[in-house]
Amino acid sequence: MNIYQTLYFMSLAGGTAGLLAWASQALLVLLIPAGSPAWPSAVMAAALLGGFIGGFTVAFDEKWAGNRVQARWVAMGALIGFGAGMLSGALHLPLRTALPRALPLGTVLGWMVSGALIGAGLGARWISVNRARIAHGMVGGMCGGFLGGMVFGTLSQWLPGTSQAIAFVLTGAGISFGIAFAPILLRDAVLRFVNSGDPRASSKLGKKEWAIQEGDSYVLGSQSADLSKSTYGREVDIYLPDGSVAPRHARIYGRDGRFYVTRHPDVMSEAGLRRFVLKAQNRSVTSPYELHDQTLIILGRTTLMFIAKQKAGLAQP
DSSP, rough: OOOHHHHHHHHHHHHHHHHHHHHHHHHHHSSSSSTSSSSHHHHHHHHHHHHHHHHHHHHHHHHHTTOHHHHHHHHHHHHHHHHHHHHHHHHHHHHHHOGGHHHHHHHHHHHHHHHHHHHHHHHHHGGGTTTHHHHHHHHHHHHHHHHHHHHHHHHHOOOHHHHHHHHHHHHHHHHHHHHHHHHHHSEEEEEEEEESHHHHHHHTTTTTEEOOOTTTOHHHHOEOOOGGOOSSSOOOOOOOOOTTOTTEEEEEEETTEEEEEEGGGGGGGGGHHHHSOEEEEEOOOOEEEEEEEEEEETTTTTEEEEHHHHHHTOOOO
């Protein structure tokens, strides 16, 4: 799956999460007695939206990475999304109340706040790769919330149920789209799988690509998600199921407009240097090596290619 397919499926996952959140909220509304205050429904709707998007986004990201989906990470993503959604829901009605004569504007702002807070909470999952991912999720959520709010604020008088469903779907898709699209749009390079002497890596990675941007820091290795001890994300960002690759083998990072590959501290010992191969352009890497367009990187029996922005921009789905 290349980065463009990732973008499509990530957005689809967010939209599906939004639709499920709307359906769940609609069922809950039926259980609320008539004449009850509006705020519990608004808070719960936003919380459900955040929870579903959080769970779906984490599950899809792990599936895309080639890992087995970890229930604890999905649950944590759902919990963070639920909490962010609840907070945004609590702010939603005050915004609408503060702008009684411009209800569509208040509605749009409310949906934008919900999208921004949920997106920021979910973007925190990638903070170890790049802190900017929080802003990516926030901006994507705001854009999705803007579209959703416009639809709901414009059509709610005539199609209340349908317009609300569309608003949920657009907001969910916007949040997931922002998390996935911003790194692709802002990418400075692409890391592309070329081949591997390990059949597992060849069959699992196929045409795999990873978008890389300024400030990113990726750990490459063979440690699967099953062995990760973290509570919200994997310890290895680029999983290479190659028996000749160390659990944490190398790191690729961008700094001051330049990109480098270096060994992970785990394999810097004399034994690690002998056992685990790391080469760039057929040169053994023992210290940070600057990457240029079409640099070939060999980890164990797996070969990757670093493609600079001007070339990466030509890639098509």
